[in-house]
Amino acid sequence: MTSMSDDTSMPPTARRPTMRDVAQLAGVGIKTVSRVVNGEPNVAAGTTERVRRAAAELHYEPDMHAGNLRRADGRSHTIGLLVSSVANPFAAHVHRAIERVAAERDYAVFATSLEEDPAAERRAIAALSRRRVDGYVVTPVQDDQSYLRVHLDRGTPLVCIDREPAGIDVDSVVTSNYDGARDAVRHLVAHGHRRIAFLGDLERILTARHRRAGYLDELASAGIAPDPALVVLDLHDDASATAVTRHLLALPNPPTAIFSSQNLVTLGAIRALQQLGLEYDIALVGFDDVEAGDLVKPRVSAIAQDPDRVGRLAAERVFARIDGDVSPARRIVVPTQLVVRGSGEIPCPGA
Amino acid sequence: MTSMSDDTSMPPTARRPTMRDVAQLAGVGIKTVSRVVNGEPNVAAGTTERVRRAAAELHYEPDMHAGNLRRADGRSHTIGLLVSSVANPFAAHVHRAIERVAAERDYAVFATSLEEDPAAERRAIAALSRRRVDGYVVTPVQDDQSYLRVHLDRGTPLVCIDREPAGIDVDSVVTSNYDGARDAVRHLVAHGHRRIAFLGDLERILTARHRRAGYLDELASAGIAPDPALVVLDLHDDASATAVTRHLLALPNPPTAIFSSQNLVTLGAIRALQQLGLEYDIALVGFDDVEAGDLVKPRVSAIAQDPDRVGRLAAERVFARIDGDVSPARRIVVPTQLVVRGSGEIPCPGA
DNA sequence: GTGTCGTCTGACATCGATGTCACGAAAACG
DNA sequence: CGTTTTCGTGACATCGATGTCAGACGACAC
Incomplete structure (x- = not known):
């Protein structure tokens, strides 16, 4: 009789541990685990150590989305980038520059190619909005961006690159x-x-x-x-x-x-x-x-x-807005050479 | 006295409407809104219409992350891509091809540049894991990917591109x-x-x-x-x-x-x-x-x-795995010309 | 007229985390 | 030594959605 009940290689999916699992293993309350994971103060050194060990043993990874649900600032630490095509060399370099700025702040970047399709622009914005991105960097394709005002009013900033926005008053970074x-x-x-x-x-x-x-x-x-x-x-x-x-x-x-x-x-x-x-x-x-x-x-x-400068400046503007900058919209022109x-x-x- | 209490331009942030808001406006229960939004059956035509109207009026956008928390399959409809650099033409074309496949299934793509830094690989995987991506497409940088086994065991597939993985048995798509x-x-x-x-x-x-x-x-x-x-x-x-x-x-x-x-x-x-x-x-x-x-x-x-073919094949493998394919790991070689x-x-x- | 069934609906628990708050113990104060 | 503070901790409500389940209602069969 061969081993039908092989424990180590059979299970296709093991359950992902939650904070409760870590708490149980460490013998503490779930809130204490939260404190340790988020580096909040007022946890005894010994407790911190036990929690860390339990988390490491279970390979625990916190669920950012669950956290954001309750968290006060509600930031997803994610931004969206809409360009003509990620394969276009200009856009690709802009992307890389934005990513560099984002990485410094532990932000992840969603990139989407629009291929000059106006419908794709709206679809992409909607898809990213459902994922609650904290900001957008967009190469506008539509003739009119006023439909985006709702997002702006809700505090999600948007910066246009390469082309000027129409119908909304937002930061833009354009080439001369x-x-x-x-x-x-x-x-x-x-x-x-x-x-x-x-x-x-x-x-x-x-x-x-x-x-x-x-x-x-x-x-x-x-x-x-x-x-x-x-x-x-x-x-x-x-x-x-x-x-x-x-x-x-x-x-x-x-x-x-x-x-x-x-x-x-x-x-x-x-x-x-x-x-x-x-x-x-x-x-x-x-x-x-x-x-x-x-x-x-x-x-x-x-x-x-x-493109490097365009991307960097655009990213800096989005993050400034995310950080609460409410100064008038800026239009930044990057000169050609x-x-x-x-x-x-x-x-x-x-x- | 100038208008200090300007209603239309003052508010920097309007609250984002939730299902409860839509439900209230439509005069229905919150679960009914959920039904309409997700296209579940057994909702009266008139009710559906009222809910739709209310949702449109409030510019309601569902929160995917909140939904995934409770949803049975728990899919985030997001995958992660790790490449040497999104500005590298080869990687950029791979990225575009993956995006094309992903778009068909309403998946969004996180792209991250590793710049051949092994530490960046682990950091990126961790960052994406916390965001609960459904799968990874990775250009491996580290000498050993066995640390990824935990993710695989939890049912998050990973496909390697351009280079073979070491220490794990996963699909790969490589150039000859x-x-x-x-x-x-x-x-x-x-x-x-x-x-x-x-x-x-x-x-x-x-x-x-x-x-x-x-x-x-x-x-x-x-x-x-x-x-x-x-x-x-x-x-x-x-x-x-x-x-x-x-x-x-x-x-x-x-x-x-x-x-x-x-x-x-x-x-x-x-x-x-x-x-x-x-x-x-x-x-x-x-x-x-x-x-x-x-x-x-x-x-x-x-x-x-x-690169186009590499990207497309890699994306197809990840999605096949996400869909439950448990066949042995495949090694796909894309010939050069x-x-x-x-x-x-x-x-x-x-x- | 009554029982059965399918349709339509909402109350409620729940997902995995954080914010609030209250409580006990230890430390600092008078 | 009593009292206030501070520290360390966990119970509980909550974020925005979905899954479960039970109830109301009308249609239909008997």
Whole structure:
């Protein structure tokens, strides 16, 4: 007869010990265990020791959620992060920066990808609200965030990143999209270019519109009339960017420079230039730096963002609010930086 | 006298409504609200409607944690993900894939970066355990995961990704590091190379050791005696990789090809080659594809991993376990793919 | 008209913890 | 030495929800 009643390997699920179990084993009241676990004062040294030993023996882990139910401040020590996609390099670095700040305070971070879907934004907020997060860091997708006011009124702070909120008055941390775009265009103009193409991201996205505005305004202040044929909007992946770039360069009167407004679009443009063998003839500045941008030839000039700083500042704002800061909403602009590497300094042939 | 008692903008925190509030407003018992919210049967249509209206009017959101306390299955509908860094492109894509599977089941994902710190692994597990996650997906950092057995025994499943677990018998989803490395070396040998340098990641990391083993074994089966001078280990960033590569190429008898075992290291090697003007003379294959690898010249050949598949499979395993699957632990290997682009096909000059 | 049944509903105990409070013992005070 | 304080401790109510159970009611069969 083989051992059917094997004690050590059979049980698929052992019950998770509670404070009561620890209390019983230590021979004390449940409240005393609570005191020891939470480091409250007025527990005899010997008692503390017994409780600790019992807790360790049972591998006891307190249930934060049960505790929060009764606890005065009711904090879940959890925040929620909503971004376009956790796989997007910019968002991923923002995430890492936020996590770093959160870790210092023993906060855990829920991350959710919205993929530019407005419905996903509401769903994600609801899901996190049911989990009672203490605060949100959000890349807004919807046109209007006023539906979030209820959460704010209940004391759950929210900070917007990358894009400005609409309909609510909350802290935001944004990149200087408009000024950055102007910098890019000014740089190209300074190298003699007047026919500068613009490869824009989805117009649905606020920052894309800001970059377009910067492009147009800088052209205007340089006294250059924009050529509608050189302005292409609503690009969001590199394949379409490649196709569009090839098309632009095949025009009878092609651009001599390109300002691409987003990471993937920049990669697509470079691919087109390489295919046509024009990478040393057409100037290119991209918004948002590309990994390995200094290994491509010519090396890629870019308007670099600072995701690390965006994330850190956003996290600091949420935690300040969680800590009770009730000062007026702040709008923090993180400047971009023109990274000069080569592709943006190709001079205009005619000039 | 200005309005000091402004009702609409003053209150910093409004109380969050509970089921009791909804019940009161709807004129029903609290249990009936619970029934409606959870879609339980046997509630009159009119009552359901009144409750719904009351809940909507108060913007009621159920408290999942309070519910789980009493609920029979006790699921928190939350899983934890531990990776090297959420900013690492490989991990970020794994994360996205896991999130996709989780979203289908209304699960939220906690992501934590360990940065190869063994202590961080234990801290993260403890933090998530206190939050009662239903499962873990972990990139192990510690040498021994047997301390996790308690969690497993309590019915919280764990799946390892990228690296094999040690000391516990759980599902794992790993890349074919060893075979991938052999593929890389075989490819270089096929192009006539015999002096192939190896740029290895931190030896502390299991996968790094596997890649090194693959490198050595493939050399051996090609009848090539490894030159210790060409094997450099413990590289983890691109600056040191650049320096080491420059050093190797300055040797009296330099390598004719390089196999770099990790993303950042590959970038560093390319930089060195470009600085020396040798990028068309020295063959290079990198483990793990680099973004924009097809825009660099020569285009970068690589052993590509499939993070999307790794993430999806890992998530499927965790959820299967959460659903009660008690079949033996499975080890799933996701194959790598050799991406031929140019840098790896540079022939050996002598041959 | 009466008994049985299914539907609809709410009172109450409970989940695992913390906040309040009261009590006994020891310490500090006069 | 009596009295006030402080310390150390546990009983109990409570947080916001769900599980159990019993009761009210109307429909239906006899």
